[in-house]
Amino acid sequence: xxxxxxxxxxxxxxxxxxxxxxxxxxxxxxxxxxxxxxxxxxxxxxxxxxxxxxxxxxxxxxxxxxxxxxxxxxxxxxxxxxxxxxxxxxxxxxxxxxxxxxxxxxxxxxxxxxxxxxxxxxxxxxxxxxxxxxxxxxxxxxxxxxxxxxxxxxxxxxxxxxxxxxxxxxxxxxxxxxxxxxxxxxxxxxxxxxxxxxxxxx
Numbered sequence: 001x002x003x004x005x006x007x008x009x010x011x012x013x014x015x016x017x018x019x020x021x022x023x024x025x026x027x028x029x030x031x032x033x034x035x036x037x038x039x040x041x042x043x044x045x046x047x048x049x050x051x052x053x054x055x056x057x058x059x060x061x062x063x064x065x066x067x068x069x070x071x072x073x074x075x076x077x078x079x080x081x082x083x084x085x086x087x088x089x090x091x092x093x094x095x096x097x098x099x100x101x102x103x104x105x106x107x108x109x110x111x112x113x114x115x116x117x118x119x120x121x122x123x124x125x126x127x128x129x130x131x132x133x134x135x136x137x138x139x140x141x142x143x144x145x146x147x148x149x150x151x152x153x154x155x156x157x158x159x160x161x162x163x164x165x166x167x168x169x170x171x172x173x174x175x176x177x178x179x180x181x182x183x184x185x186x187x188x189x190x191x192x193x194x195x196x197x198x199x200x201x202x
Contacts, residue, residue: 002202010196011193011195137176138173138177140172142171143166143168145164147159147161
């Protein structure tokens with residue numbers, strides 16, 4: 001059956017017993033001043049809190065939000081990149097800002113480019129790497145041998161080329177990756193029954 005947008009799904013076998021899209025509202029996907037709102041959700045314009053007083057504008061600059069923290073979060077959300085979502089903003093607050101070990105002092109002189117470079121160039125000690133990749137999570141350590149070419153030397157076949165041993169490689173079996181994914185809270189949004197989506201204009 002088509003929805004109001006002319007979209008419908010075709011399932012190869014049986015219909016799903018659970019549709020994760022039922023947990024998603026339009027507020028998780030987009031936001032617009034042109035959306036129809038219920039009377040109890042209508043808010044005053046952002047400037048209404050200022051009133052006619054300059055002093056009010058200085059003390060209540062975050063209106064209509066409840067405090068300056070919320071105001072700054074929402075201002076960040078509506079500026080810069082347009083690929084952010086309300087769900088990601090919720091995750092930023094709940095998983096980062098509200099974390100018990102979050103300390104704003106650690107962000108002094110923070111630069112995303114510098115920290116990204118630190119992550120890319122991290123080598124670490126073998127003990128550190130092994131401790132962060134726990135066996136209980138299904139991580140396994142192995143080494144691989146690769147054939148390497150030698151400058152100015154020709155070999156009859158690749159099998160005769162010298163081998164180079166690369167140690168300290170970690171991997172997980174596909175089943176362990178799947179099990180870990182289903183332990184995440186985001187798993188409730190997974191579609192477990194395959195389907196195709198079609199569009200049929202009215």
